[in-house]
Amino acid sequence: EPEVTQTPSHQVTQMGQEVILRCVPISNHLYFYWYRQILGQKVEFLVSFYNNEISEKSEIFDDQFSVERPDGSNFTLKIRSTKLEDSAMYFCASSEQGSHGYTFGSGTRLTVV
């Protein structure tokens, strides 16, 4: 069964450093998403991406965040200057069409120290 692959599974970074979280969506999917889950809290939407541009973003997704699909297979989330409160599990997802055929990756646990 096709999978969404996320790397790394765990990343530790110092406050103020830039991090890039990587995702390989399912190959025929057109819609891409990032979500995050702070420990003990619910899963929160960050951003959706379609046709090489952001289609929607949440209030969490401020100027410190950016997304990119650099080569037609990878989908990345960059945090420019990490804060302690960015520590969370970040999930990538892709879908065939909107909420149909939605598949999540296994996540990247980001720890900011």
Added chain:
Amino acid sequence: AQSVTQLGSHVSVSEGALVLLRCNYSSSVPPYLFWYVQYPNQGLQLLLKYTSAATLVKGINGFEAEFKKSETSFHLTKPSAHMSDAAEYFCAVSVGGTSYGKLTFGQGTILTVHP
């Protein structure tokens, strides 16, 4: 805007007992509804989804959920709990329009199954 409320952050049942996890939603347009399961240190796995077809939806691992528009509910049930069902369960809602594909999750319910 849409929202989801899961009643009960923790539910504990005996093995073989009925599992009932409650989810109520709020949406100004007909929603799509989902239940996801998350095992420790793993990602989100889709259990089942309602997309405006049959109101009783059957999913994987013996789970099912019934969409009740009058009650704005989408409760998850399983007739007989198994030890392997112990996990965290999330209800989620999606609507169309400008929020096409965006999922809004509830707070999650941790299911404990004891022998």
